[in-house]
Amino acid sequence: MGTPRVLVVGTGFAGYHCLRALERALPPDAADLVAVNPTDYMLYVPLLPEVAGGSLDPRRVAVPLRPKLPRTRLVQGHATGVDLAERTCTVVDVEGRTRVEEWDRVVLTAGSVTRLMSVPGVAEHAFGFKSIAEAVFLRDHVLRQVELAEQADDPAERAARATFVVVGAGYTGTELVAQGLQLTRAALRGRAGLSEADVRWVLLDLAPRVLPGLNERLSGPAARVLRSRGVDVRLETSVEAVTDTCARLTDGTEIPTRTVVWCVGVRPDPLVEAVSVATEKGRVVVDPALAVPGQPHVFAAGDVASVPDVHNGGAPTPMTAQHAQRQGKLAGRNVAASLGFGTAGRYRHRDLGFVVDLGGGQAVADPLHVPLTGLPAKAVAKGYHLIAMPGNRLRVAVDWLTDLPARRQVVQLGLVPEAGVRLGDAERVPPPSS
Numbered sequence: 001m002g003t004p005r006v007l008v009v010g011t012g013f014a015g016y017h018c019l020r021a022l023e024r025a026l027p028p029d030a031a032d033l034v035a036v037n038p039t040d041y042m043l044y045v046p047l048l049p050e051v052a053g054g055s056l057d058p059r060r061v062a063v064p065l066r067p068k069l070p071r072t073r074l075v076q077g078h079a080t081g082v083d084l085a086e087r088t089c090t091v092v093d094v095e096g097r098t099r100v101e102e103w104d105r106v107v108l109t110a111g112s113v114t115r116l117m118s119v120p121g122v123a124e125h126a127f128g129f130k131s132i133a134e135a136v137f138l139r140d141h142v143l144r145q146v147e148l149a150e151q152a153d154d155p156a157e158r159a160a161r162a163t164f165v166v167v168g169a170g171y172t173g174t175e176l177v178a179q180g181l182q183l184t185r186a187a188l189r190g191r192a193g194l195s196e197a198d199v200r201w202v203l204l205d206l207a208p209r210v211l212p213g214l215n216e217r218l219s220g221p222a223a224r225v226l227r228s229r230g231v232d233v234r235l236e237t238s239v240e241a242v243t244d245t246c247a248r249l250t251d252g253t254e255i256p257t258r259t260v261v262w263c264v265g266v267r268p269d270p271l272v273e274a275v276s277v278a279t280e281k282g283r284v285v286v287d288p289a290l291a292v293p294g295q296p297h298v299f300a301a302g303d304v305a306s307v308p309d310v311h312n313g314g315a316p317t318p319m320t321a322q323h324a325q326r327q328g329k330l331a332g333r334n335v336a337a338s339l340g341f342g343t344a345g346r347y348r349h350r351d352l353g354f355v356v357d358l359g360g361g362q363a364v365a366d367p368l369h370v371p372l373t374g375l376p377a378k379a380v381a382k383g384y385h386l387i388a389m390p391g392n393r394l395r396v397a398v399d400w401l402t403d404l405p406a407r408r409q410v411v412q413l414g415l416v417p418e419a420g421v422r423l424g425d426a427e428r429v430p431p432p433s434s
Contacts, residue, residue, distance in 0.1 A: 005032040006335055007089055007103035008072075009079045009271065011065060013321045014302025014328035015109035016042040016390065021332025023071050025342050033072040034101060036079045036091055040065055043132065044389050046321060047396070049172065051135040052142075053179025053359065054186070054410065055403050056396065058132050063391035075101060081274040082106060084295060105297050105335050108275065108284055109328060112266035112303035112319060116423060121242035123424035126260040129172060137416035138261065142180060143187055144412055145258055150193040160256035162199045165247050167239050168263035169205035170213055171356060174222060176263060177203045177231055178359040186408040202232040202255060209235060211364075213318070214354050217371040218364040225362045238264075262423055266319060268304045280306040283316065288346035290331045299335060301327035311350050323349065325388070355381035 006022060008015045015035065022033055041062035050056040065074055077093035089101045114128045127141070128134050142164060149161035164180060166173045184199045203226065205212065209219040210226070210233060226233055234249070239260065241248045247255045268282040277292050278285040283306035284292060290307065292298040301307070302324035306316040317323045326349045337344040353366040355377070363377040365384075372380060382400060386393050419425060 003029065003032050004104035004339060005034060005102060006105045006107070006339075007034045007036065007101055008107045008109060009036045009082070009089065010108070010110035010269070010302070010304075011035050011037040011039075011042050012045075012109065012111040012302060013042075013324035014111070014305075014331070015107070016063070016065070016068075017325050017328035018107050018109060018301060018332040018335070019069050019072050020390070021329045022336055023069060025333055025336035026339065027341070028071065030336075030341060031105075031339060033069075034075060034103070035065065035069070035072050036075045036077060036089060036101065037065070038076065038078055038094065040074060040076060042068075042390065044385075044392075045130070046171075046388075047385060048129065048132070048135045049175035049179040050357075051132065052129070052138045052176060053183045054139055054408050055179065055182070055359075056399050058136050060392050060396045060399060062132060063389070068391060075099070079110065079271055082108070082271070084276055084298060087297070105299070105338060107331050107335060108271070108298070108300040108304050109302045109324075109331070110269035110271045110304050111324075112268055113270065114262060114423060115265040115267040116262075117264065119239055119241060122239070122260075122262060124422060125242045125244050126167070126262040126423050127421055128423045129176060129261055129263055130266075133416045134421045136413065137418065137421045139183065140412045140414060140416070141259065141418075142183060143410060146184060146187045146191075146194065146199070147412075149198070150191055156256065158194075158198070159200075160245060161258050162194065163202065163255060163257040164200070164259045164261070165202045165204065165239075165255055165257050166261045166263055167204050168265065169203050169207065169210045169233070169235070170263065170265070171211065171354070173203060173205070173261075173263035174210055174226070175357055175359075176261065177201050177226060178229075178357070178362075181229055181231060182359045182408065183410070187410045189407070189410075196230070200232060201230070202234065202257075204234050204237050204239065204249070206236060206238045206250075211356065214356070215366045215369065215371070218354070218356060218366060221371075221373045222356060222358060222364045225358050225364075266303065272304055280316065288348075289334050289344050290327060290347060291334065296338070299331050301331040307347055310346075310348050317347075317349075321388075322352065322354075355384050357381045 077091040081090040152158040210223040284300040303319040355365040365377040
């Protein structure tokens with residue numbers, strides 16, 4: 001029979017913690033562990049806004065896979081299909097070459113991609129925000145626009161370049177606006193031709209409140225902090241069309257700008273569409289043990305999985321890092337159990353609350369559903385991330401401590417080309433080579 005092979009597709013929160021659980025649960029020779037992922041690191045997404053804001057080095061949010069998963073073989077590429085009958089996975093690597101990986105157990109943890117709506121011009125002119133490349137590019141782009149705004153002779157062009165529009169007032173959009181505002185304020189130091197009054201940040205959402213998916217007790221304080229800093233928060237409003245010089249809103253107004261960032265939401269990775277399994281709203285249907293019904297060798301976890309939430313009447317769990325991490329751990333233990341090591345379990349997890357860092361000394365949090373604001377929330381937010389991060393904790397803590405007495409570094413690196421971060425390009429898979 002040979003040594004069974006366990007293939008994990010994706011190394012985000014779910015995939016990474018699945019592999020960690022497998023390496024802990026399985027004896028060294030019990031199975032070959034293989035991971036398929038486009039990068040050689042696990043991305044700690046919650047801190048991406050701080051990368052865009054220039055307060056964290058990009059490497060801090062990239063947890064290297066090989067040191068953390070010494071028994072796992074990494075196949076760097078995009079999974080484009082999973083054949084359940086043949087038990088194979090087709091992978092296109094970063095150079096467009098196609099290879100086929102065989103498996104005895106497969107765990108689908110491919111995560112999610114930016115959700116594009118049928119809004120004219122968004123794919124061509126808006127920026128995504130789900131990767132290190134997008135965060136680094138956005139930081140450079142914002143600094144470049146501040147520079148060009150100061151140099152502009154035309155007042156209309158100056159105003160447009162100094163206006164930054166973020167669509168989506170959820171967790172990511174709210175933190176991005178807060179960090180972006182801190183970045184532009186740092187960039188304005190020593191400039192005679194541009195002031196804080198000239199720079200405008202706009203946050204849009206169709207929902208009636210900021211942070212619509214989180215506890216309502218976090219929304220009001222977060223909105224008040226943003227507005228007190230001068231952020232133009234517009235609720236029950238979104239983008240109707242985007243051009244290279246303007247964002248037209250659903251209320252009929254137009255905002256001249258060179259920067260629209262799309263943080264509206266996510267959808268399951270398109271890989272799900274290439275797998276012959278039942279789905280619910282684009283997510284793989286699984287049982288409470290995270291196995292696909294009728295496919296005992298196929299598991300799914302995280303954003304691609306429709307996992308029944310026992311604390312919410314069996315409705316699918318939200319697409320959050322908190323759920324993905326815990327589902328990944330359980331998937332790893334259950335796969336190990338299917339190979340004869342350990343006992344399978346069922347997914348049960350109660351939401352422990354959220355933290356939203358608003359930059360400076362401000363944050364909102366509800367640990368164990370106790371609402372906090374200001375410095376107490378800030379301490380909880382920092383502490384939570386240091387605990388939740390699977391690596392780089394000391395480096396992140398040092399960056400945060402250094403940021404307290406020192407001024408934020410304001411420099412354009414110019415490392416990421418614009419062509420790869422437009423929404424229409426960001427999720428493209430390299431075509432197979434002929």
